[in-house]
Amino acid sequence: MAVTIKDIAKIAGVSYSTVSRSLNNSDLVADETKEKIKSIAGELGFAFNANARSLSTKKTGTIGIIYPESYYIDVFDVNLFYNSLHNQIRRSLEREELDLIIAFPRNRVNGPSSNIERLVKSRKVDGLILVNPALDELDKDALKLMQSNKIPFVFLHHCPDDSRLSEEHNVFATDHFKGGYIATEHLIRYGHKQIACITARESGEEYANRTAGYKAALDAYEIPFNPDIFFNGDRSFQSGYHIIMNTKDKLKKFSAVFAQTDMMALGAIEALKELKVRVPEDIAVVGYDDIEIVNFFKPLLTTVHQPREKIAVLACETLINMMKGNKQKRRNVLVDPILIRRESCGSRLQY
Structure with a gap:
């Protein structure tokens, strides 16, 4: 036989309405009483009827x-x-x-x-x-x-x-502007002045803000923005990979890459490996997002962690x-x- 509110009320020594209010987290019942009733309900395997709660409280939970x-x-x-x-x-x-x-x-x-x-x-x-x-x-x-x-x-x-x-x-x-800024500044403070950037411009305002942060960091350190090493990807591993492979004649123009997603950064690193370019010794790479999968690739990816x-x-x-x-x-x-x-x-x- 299913456990009812009446059963819980009898064991707890309270009224039916007190049990109902407790299970609905009503402020009209003392916390100690609510915890006692919830504990009894749990021990008895009581499952509160969500539809009944919705009718009485006009809340769906x-x-x-x-x-x-x-x-x-x-x-x-x-x-x-x-x-x-x-x-x-x-x-x-x-x-x-x-x-x-x-x-x-x-x-x-x-x-x-x-x-x-x-x-x-x-x-x-x-x-x-x-x-x-x-x-x-x-x-x-x-x-x-x-x-x-x-x-x-x-x-x-x-x-x-x-x-x-x-x-x-x-x-x-x-704050994606700050994210783009700290990624670029990190590379600058390691001595890099020619920093390529792979963005995903058509994917939303967040990427425009990351790019703005990238350009602001360059400006703060008096490094001119070079559109020749600024590339548009689509957030994916494949776009990072193909951008590097398709611009291998430009690799000597930059010593670092800021990729605005981790997947584009991982794709870029894979392409650099195939081209026998060492990371980070020849070209440093910073990503963005700090998704869990980066822990399964070598070298481990420096990245901007989204909170x-x-x-x-x-x-x-x-x-x-x-x-x-x-x-x-x-x-x-x-x-x-x-x-x-x-x-x-x-x-x-x-x-």
Whole structure:
């Protein structure tokens, strides 16, 4: 026979309503009592009915996460980063016993409808985390719908492409300008003046900011920008590889490479190896992201670490407070990235 709230109430010596409030984390019940009741429920194997909770509290206990289409179409290079970010989001929400629904901007089967609008209208979520920079008019209409329905949301990792949205809403992202700057400055301080750069210009504002940081570091050290050693890739291992192989006649024009993703950096290193160019002795390489896979390649990649855990925790904490109705100021947070020194730039040296 299934365990009921009445069974728990009898053992705990409290009313049915106290048990219900405790299992719903109501502030009307003392923490000590809530913990006692939850402990009894756990020992008895009691599973609280989520549908019943939704009817009584008008809460689903579920958060929606909107990822960009590039994650949906299973692009390996992109997914490595988003998988790591998602793990951080999941940890933060599971600590609060919140469930997750993963969705994408569009329904690719039933037409170009907004999944944000669908989630809001069907009342499937209590809040949304938007990991997507490109918002078109359908998305903006959906955001208005969320506001009118008082569904809290935050932007994570990507700053919205509409600056007004950044000014009006909570945004948590990495400071990519600083990331580009510290990667380039690191190479300069090792004595490099001719630093090639491989960007992914068409992949979003974050890459434009990394490039701006790269150029700012050159300027700060009075090194002229050389467009002849500035290359456009597509974030992938293959693009880093082919850029080096297709420009091997220019290798003597630079002594270092700043690749704006780790996968492009690894591709560049592979090409340099095939061309019998030593890394870092002949050409130093710095990447960006610090994805886990870099630990399986030699030489170990010096890279810019994106603070995935920190921005995920900040975004989830803010969203949860908004869902609880706690008043707070709008937060637009750019978190500093960190340079991780390894072998590919001659990390055994000191400056």
